[in-house]
Amino acid sequence: MMIPVNEPIVSKKAKKYVLETLETGWISSAGKYVTQFEEKFAEYLGVKYATTVSNGTTALHLALEALDIRAGDEIIIPDLTIISCALAALYTGAKPILVDVELENGNIDPHLIEKSITKRTKAIMVVHLYGHSVDMDPILKIARKHNLFIIEDAAEAHGAEYKGKKAGSMGDIACFSFYGNKIVTTGEGGMVVTNNKKLYEKACLFKNLAHKPGKRFFHEKVGFNYRLTNIQAAMGLAHLEEIDRFIEKKLWMKNLYNELLSDIPFLELPIEQSYAKSVYWMYNLLLTKNSPINRTNFMKKLKEKGVDTRTYFYPLHTQTVLKNKYHYNDKSYPVTNDLSARGLYLPSGLAITEHQIKIVSQKIHEVFYETKR
Numbered sequence: 001m002m003i004p005v006n007e008p009i010v011s012k013k014a015k016k017y018v019l020e021t022l023e024t025g026w027i028s029s030a031g032k033y034v035t036q037f038e039e040k041f042a043e044y045l046g047v048k049y050a051t052t053v054s055n056g057t058t059a060l061h062l063a064l065e066a067l068d069i070r071a072g073d074e075i076i077i078p079d080l081t082i083i084s085c086a087l088a089a090l091y092t093g094a095k096p097i098l099v100d101v102e103l104e105n106g107n108i109d110p111h112l113i114e115k116s117i118t119k120r121t122k123a124i125m126v127v128h129l130y131g132h133s134v135d136m137d138p139i140l141k142i143a144r145k146h147n148l149f150i151i152e153d154a155a156e157a158h159g160a161e162y163k164g165k166k167a168g169s170m171g172d173i174a175c176f177s178f179y180g181n182k183i184v185t186t187g188e189g190g191m192v193v194t195n196n197k198k199l200y201e202k203a204c205l206f207k208n209l210a211h212k213p214g215k216r217f218f219h220e221k222v223g224f225n226y227r228l229t230n231i232q233a234a235m236g237l238a239h240l241e242e243i244d245r246f247i248e249k250k251l252w253m254k255n256l257y258n259e260l261l262s263d264i265p266f267l268e269l270p271i272e273q274s275y276a277k278s279v280y281w282m283y284n285l286l287l288t289k290n291s292p293i294n295r296t297n298f299m300k301k302l303k304e305k306g307v308d309t310r311t312y313f314y315p316l317h318t319q320t321v322l323k324n325k326y327h328y329n330d331k332s333y334p335v336t337n338d339l340s341a342r343g344l345y346l347p348s349g350l351a352i353t354e355h356q357i358k359i360v361s362q363k364i365h366e367v368f369y370e371t372k373r
Contacts, residue, residue: 002307005282007349008180016238021234031233033230033236048197049199050192062192064091065202069089077127080106081129094122121146124150152168154168169193173199178191178236183250184243188232189236261361270283312342315340
């Protein structure tokens with residue numbers, strides 16, 4: 001039996017709320033759960049406005065559209081992240097400007113941002129990778145100095161904090177994903193949040209085909225169909241109401257993995273910076289550079305033993321869809337290259353059990369023992 005890298009929890013409350021939508025017929029993008037989910041999510045983050053969308057990628061695109069990002073603009077993006085961040089820029093015609101990351105947590109390196117700013121730069125997109133917040137203060141300072149927007153991608157960081165502030169509450173606009181492996185899930189889904197009323201209104205307009213206000217079915221702008229259903233919102237609201245319990249489970253998972261794996265000298269366990277409260281969306285680690293087995297073979301051996309794992313993201317500068325167009329210099333991203341080559345994450349879903357974590361840890365010990373023998 002394979003231990004999956006992620007097995008989600010669908011709570012009893014979520015099933016109850018979803019069943020109500022089915023029984024009442026409120027199954028499309030209108031309904032009380034959409035409104036309640038948006039209101040409660042904004043309240044949880046401490047922001048003024050939130051609007052649901054169909055997934056995290058459309059949330060990023062919608063955020064850029066609300067900020068009027070256009071062809072010829074440049075968006076600074078970390079090199080170590082999911083392709084969605086770069087694709088959102090491409091959807092608007094903007095150019096992704098990639099910046100290397102910090103060794104300790106894989107987040108964008110604030111010290112490297114300013115040298116990438118040009119007259120065409122319009123925004124900095126930060127990604128709170130694997131549930132650990134970005135070092136925001138220096139980036140906010142840079143944005144103010146150069147009059148740039150800050151977009152937070154908090155898809156993996158529900159409930160994470162930076163100096164007591166929730167991830168997603170510090171930039172001009174922020175985006176979340178509620179994919180099946182997220183702490184708050186709707187199966188597929190996302191949210192755009194902001195404290196700026198105009199940005200919120202534009203996001204709401206564009207996500208719903210840009211019907212002219214007061215004149216439905218008449219369109220003056222290009223809009224998108226990025227709505228979330230009431231069924232999904234019902235699930236999301238139920239899980240949001242249990243987010244503290246879910247985060248507690250993630251922290252328990254991290255502590256148990258740390259305890260069981262700390263004696264292996266060939267593993268670099270996750271580091272939590274003093275400014276951050278990580279939610280450990282996934283338990284990520286690195287093989288040391290002197291490991292007797294490389295990452296590919298390590299993951300292969302674990303899979304043979306019934307343990308599923310995932311690699312870190314491929315560097316954006318190596319993605320064919322980007323490098324054929326922009327010809328990024330591979331030597332400009334040494335940290336991303338290093339982390340991407342050595343990093344992986346272990347089974348970390350909310351449904352994981354103590355027994356499963358102990359099996360995973362046992363199998364990891366076996367792999368190193370067999371490799372050294």
